[in-house]
Amino acid sequence: MNHVDRLETSQLILLSGLGFTCFIGIWYGAVYFGWAPKIFLPMPHEVIIKIINLMNEPFSGYTLLMHVASSFQRYLYGFLLAIAIGVPLGLLMALSNFANKVITPIFDSVRFVAPIAWVPFAALWFGTGIGGPILIIFMGAFPPVLINTYRGAIQVDKKFIEAAKMLGAGKIRLMIEVLFPAAIPSIVAGLRISAGLGWQSLVGAELIVASSGVGYMMVKGQASIQTDIVMSGMIAIGLIGLFIDVLLRQAEKLAVNYREN
Amino acid sequence: MADIIFESVERSFKQGGKEFLAVGGINLTVADREFVAIVGPSGCGKTTCMRMVAGLEMPTKGRITVAGKEVKGPGPDRAVVFQQFALFPWKTVYENIEFGLKSMNFSSTQRNEKIIPLIALMGLEGYEKAFPHQLSGGMQQRVAIARAYVLEPEVLLMDEPFGALDAQTRVVMQEELVRLARKNPKTVLFITHAVEEAVYLADRVVVMSRRPGLIRDVIDIKSVREKEGWDNHPRIEDVMDLSSFVHLRSHIWRLLREQNLGVDH
Numbered sequence: 001m002n003h004v005d006r007l008e009t010s011q012l013i014l015l016s017g018l019g020f021t022c023f024i025g026i027w028y029g030a031v032y033f034g035w036a037p038k039i040f041l042p043m044p045h046e047v048i049i050k051i052i053n054l055m056n057e058p059f060s061g062y063t064l065l066m067h068v069a070s071s072f073q074r075y076l077y078g079f080l081l082a083i084a085i086g087v088p089l090g091l092l093m094a095l096s097n098f099a100n101k102v103i104t105p106i107f108d109s110v111r112f113v114a115p116i117a118w119v120p121f122a123a124l125w126f127g128t129g130i131g132g133p134i135l136i137i138f139m140g141a142f143p144p145v146l147i148n149t150y151r152g153a154i155q156v157d158k159k160f161i162e163a164a165k166m167l168g169a170g171k172i173r174l175m176i177e178v179l180f181p182a183a184i185p186s187i188v189a190g191l192r193i194s195a196g197l198g199w200q201s202l203v204g205a206e207l208i209v210a211s212s213g214v215g216y217m218m219v220k221g222q223a224s225i226q227t228d229i230v231m232s233g234m235i236a237i238g239l240i241g242l243f244i245d246v247l248l249r250q251a252e253k254l255a256v257n258y259r260e261n
Numbered sequence: 262m263a264d265i266i267f268e269s270v271e272r273s274f275k276q277g278g279k280e281f282l283a284v285g286g287i288n289l290t291v292a293d294r295e296f297v298a299i300v301g302p303s304g305c306g307k308t309t310c311m312r313m314v315a316g317l318e319m320p321t322k323g324r325i326t327v328a329g330k331e332v333k334g335p336g337p338d339r340a341v342v343f344q345q346f347a348l349f350p351w352k353t354v355y356e357n358i359e360f361g362l363k364s365m366n367f368s369s370t371q372r373n374e375k376i377i378p379l380i381a382l383m384g385l386e387g388y389e390k391a392f393p394h395q396l397s398g399g400m401q402q403r404v405a406i407a408r409a410y411v412l413e414p415e416v417l418l419m420d421e422p423f424g425a426l427d428a429q430t431r432v433v434m435q436e437e438l439v440r441l442a443r444k445n446p447k448t449v450l451f452i453t454h455a456v457e458e459a460v461y462l463a464d465r466v467v468v469m470s471r472r473p474g475l476i477r478d479v480i481d482i483k484s485v486r487e488k489e490g491w492d493n494h495p496r497i498e499d500v501m502d503l504s505s506f507v508h509l510r511s512h513i514w515r516l517l518r519e520q521n522l523g524v525d526h
Contacts, residue, residue, distance in 0.1 A: 160347060160349060162335070162343075165335040166336070167340075168336060170364070173364065177349075178349065182351070
């Protein structure tokens with residue numbers, strides 16, 4: 001990021017602390033001055049206590065960590081499925097103009113349908129089984145994987161493709177040994193975007209088509225007007241999202257190093 | 262008999278809606294195991310000529326045959342050494358050299374048997390597991406040449422292979438290429454804009470003119486080289502001091518300069 005004013009690390013910590021304090025302050029204020037009824041907005045310390053409680057006491061059948069594990073498992077399946085289909089398909093589209101012309105129109109018309117819009121079908125096809133959330137995560141995570149793989153692969157320096165062809169490489173080897181490694185930095189950048197989108201879609205999906213998971217826990221909390229549980233779920237979602245992003249940011253750094261070498 | 266024959270080869274490009282002729286009517290035969298260098302001003306279409314032999318571009322008119330077969334596309338029977346090396350940066354030296362052999366379905370042991378002596382010949386021992394970016398320009402070009410040679414192609418196409426090297430490395434590589442080419446002759450088409458390099462390496466030098474790219478003249482070097490005993494001098498600078506060398510070099514320079522005057526003034 002390029003800002004006009006550059007900051008020292010100590011200033012940075014101070015400022016983010018300031019922002020956070022203000023946020024908590026306004027939150028307390030809202031409850032204290034009665035802007036929001038106490039029953040609908042828990043106090044921050046109540047939420048923290050609730051999170052600690054939820055670690056040991058099951059809610060809707062599971063403890064918080066079990067809900068998180070359940071969400072994360074679905075997320076991983078959906079995300080891996082998006083990678084397993086998106087990367088080869090993106091490479092194929094880059095390799096073959098024919099494949100590109102066949103796939104692009106379908107893809108372009110489907111990708112503007114929000115992942116959550118698949119919830120009715122997810123419910124009809126899979127009920128509250130694991131298939132529903134996976135379908136929705138897939139719909140969220142798939143487009144960035146495909147687009148970034150394709151873009152990365154068509155931007156591969158032509159000299160590598162020509163060299164591989166002169167060395168007798170067929171289409172499959174060209175895809176696996178040239179397009180794929182050359183597109184890795186772009187693919188990893190796409191994974192970071194799709195990881196975020198997939199995670200957001202998942203929790204949306206769990207609000208409707210699941211019988212466990214963080215989203216499910218929140219819906220149950222809302223039903224019994226336990227807003228501290230809803231808020232605990234939101235904090236869990238935020239923290240895990242941040243964790244995934246930090247992880248993939250590291251992967252992105254590795255990929256950029258790899259490209260520069 | 263791996264000869265290269267250009268039969269009335271033309272190549273035109275579309276630029277801004279207008280068609281222009283990059284290569285206009287080339288007739289040339291490169292004999293089996295002959296080393297032919299093409300020199301010419303930039304934009305004369307010499308690289309296009311090489312790319313058409315490689316099968317990376319197609320002639321608009323006429324045809325090119327290699328060993329009697331018309332060129333329809335790229336393939337490992339014609340190895341190319343590119344100016345920018347085009348080594349795969351994500352593969353080690355060994356894997357780069359191995360790439361073409363894998364296409365030809367050699368077993369891992371067979372591949373190893375072919376690669377090891379070549380690595381020794383090119384002075385790359387100890388660098389098998391290095392990645393291209395860890396090597397100097399000269400070393401990278403040795404890998405690129407090894408990657409082409411390992412396929413034992415009958416035809417070798419080189420597009421300004423030493424153009425990106427510094428002067429000293431360039432001289433070393435030129436001497437090594439002469440040694441390789443004399444010991445194990447192949448049909449070579451060598452593109453360069455350096456006249457001295459062409460005279461030093463080639464059996465014949467083709468001088469091209471530009472817009473459209475045409476053959477201006479073909480100069481026989483081999484007969485002079487053999488008569489004057491150039492190959493008895495191991496060092497390039499000794500060959501370049503010989504009056505027979507100087508004479509040929511100046512002759513080609515004059516040919517190039519004449520057409521530049523004709524075009525630019």
